[in-house]
Amino acid sequence: MTDPIDPRVLSPDQARALFRAGLRVTTAGWCAGWTQANLIAVPREQAYDLLLFAQRNPKPCPVLDVTEPGEVSASLFGGDLRTDLPGYVVYERGEPVAEVPDVTDFWRDDLVCFLLGCSFTFEDALREAGVPVRHIDQGVNVPMYRTNRPCRRAGDFGGPLVVSMRPVPAAQVADAVRVTSRYPSVHGAPVHVGDPLELGIADLAEPDFGDPVEVRVDEVPMFWACGVTPQAAVMASRPKLAIGHAPGHMAITDARDTRYIVP
Template sequence: MPETPPNPAALTPGQARALFRAGLRTPTAGWCAGWTQANLIAVPRAQAYDVLLFAQRNPGPCPVLDVTEPGETSARLFAGDLRTDLPGYVVYEDGEPVAWVADVRDHWRPDLVAFLIGCSFTFEDALREAGVPVRHVEQGRNVPMYRTDRMCRPAGGLAGPLVVSMRPVPAGLVADAVRVTSRYPAVHGAPVHIGDPAALGIADLDEPDFGDPVDVRAGEIPVFWACGVTPQAAVTHSRPKLAIGHAPGHMAITDARDSAFAVP
């Protein structure tokens, strides 16, 4: 089993994917600086239109970066193997997670259509460059993610709640965080909420639904961005026969550059 290298930010996407293919399982925040990371959701062709329509109707949490043809195991933005080259996967049957695995070749079907959905890790380098801390990277943890009480607009047989990621931001830097991330609309863009978690139906920041809790220090405000785990929340809510997603925080590292998704 390979070990996490001392400086994962310096790796190329191909180098990172080779480590994941060899069995390394790790959250990918801070990996491959400058290279875009993406969420994965793969469904049978019969459900693919529902996913595409769900994404079109909910572009904040579900910004589509790429879509494969049925059965394809790579994509224009991802030259690796979507079945092996992520550091963790979740397999859902009838909406229930039945396997958390490092390789989904045994679960892949020739009719599966894979969607790569934008990820907020894409703008984290820009946040740090602006002086905004990224606490989960500082603490070596997975980003905290929460199901909210806000329902997405349904599409066909797919419905479910908005999922958000949270980063604590010093009060004096909140405006900078909004300004920086609003330049990345293709990877969730500006925050969906700033401040009281209860306004999103989140009872306890120390109990994320996915990922790990992080420290929220004195003078910091929790800031919430739409999250690409939202399609997986829709899977558990709507209970399709089969879906495959990335393990939350364990992303597909693509061959696209973060800068390609920034607007002036």
Template sequence: MGVSGAADPDSFFTGMVVMTAPIDPGGLSPEQARALFRGGLRVPTAGWCAGWTQANLIAVPRDHAYDLLLFAQRNPKPCPVLDVTEPGETSASLFSGDLRTDLPGYVVYERGEPVAEVPDVTRHWCDDLVAFLIGCSFTFEDALREAGVPVRHIEQDRNVPMYRTNRRCRPAGSFRGPLVVSMRPVPAGLVADAVRVTSRYPSVHGAPVHVGDPVALGIDDLDRPDFGEPVDVRAGEVPVFWACGVTPQAAVMASRPSLAIGHLPGHMAVTDARDARYVVP
């Protein structure tokens, strides 16, 4: 599933080279993964490059960058900033690849409307774009699995389900919008473990923002995520919701800057930083 409201994503990917995902994507280095994405592989990145931090991408013109930085500072749970580029730069201190080509999918926005889902944004990139790398909850998924907590979207080979909520982020300058969350079903007896494990990763969303009834977040149907794909919630499991780095894209859609470029939700930037960098004792 693409960004809600976007045109049929297949229409944007015609002419791509069809590639097959590797048998063991978790064993790849960031450089190897980025080479595959640059070559045309389009796939969600949960479970890829074990031990290496993944990040959300959002890039806006320089005139909007301060407002976006302030929005992130005021909403650190969904928008933990890991890195920010200078205007026009196409790499970052945490990402030695090319931000225009080395992710498996991008969304281009014009005045808040998603106008294209593409594998390469070179022709859309402007000299005044400032790129933000925002922490991603994929970073703590290996730790969850090591603790015995299932990660259903990896088990089912699906994109993580993400939902707009009825919670409003604190506005900043021209930016406003709803909190977006990702959801993972957790056996009731392991919820405390999931909270404990993820609370040690405050720079990549940290502990959940909600456990239990999705209606409390304004989510009517878990089988109809706004981004990503639905996953099975089995008997005895509780839906657990984490703040999500797609929140800046929801803010772009609500705030309508002239141009913005984001990652295709679930199709992340694989950085050169280690997950261990973001763990607190």
């Protein structure tokens, strides 16, 4: 019997080969030490507005790399952006029309790809500091929620801030803030700690994206800005076409997590 693969020890190339072959899985905990990224691709005519949207909303949209129109790889991503993520969502006029493991059939030569920082990048550092990461422990996708906080609009793009949530023991909240604040290029410190109603989130058991996780009596929900925010902007702003990663199914890049740590 073949031993199961430990996804933590895989290289980005090895992980991308598995995804290209059809493996569909959330990538939290994969390729320890390698940076994960959100993907959003739009036609060239919308690319400047999306870049401006990211510049005006750097907390949820920290730009790591941008391709030329039609390019299918990037300086941080040596694979094929059409096939080497484990899942994609295709939007037409803001509506999700397909969730697929390969977007080759939807690809256009005018598409510009944006790779944005992902909070999965700092999860190893959280665990090394003794802070639990519940969705990894439970083997599910991180819960993500639309909030009542609007992003700053840019041209065609506007919409709500999306956040990811991790429950943290009350005694370790300060540790979680300290650890994640050292990663400003991958969302950095949380945007909110405590009562989800202050973000307009009525029920933590009903995330808009991802899966619910257990929140224990002695734990505080902590919320980080999330790179699914541009997809919420796509749904709100309704461009003719956009392609994003399926939430939690990230691009595993060739950059090291240590590249994004600040002293």
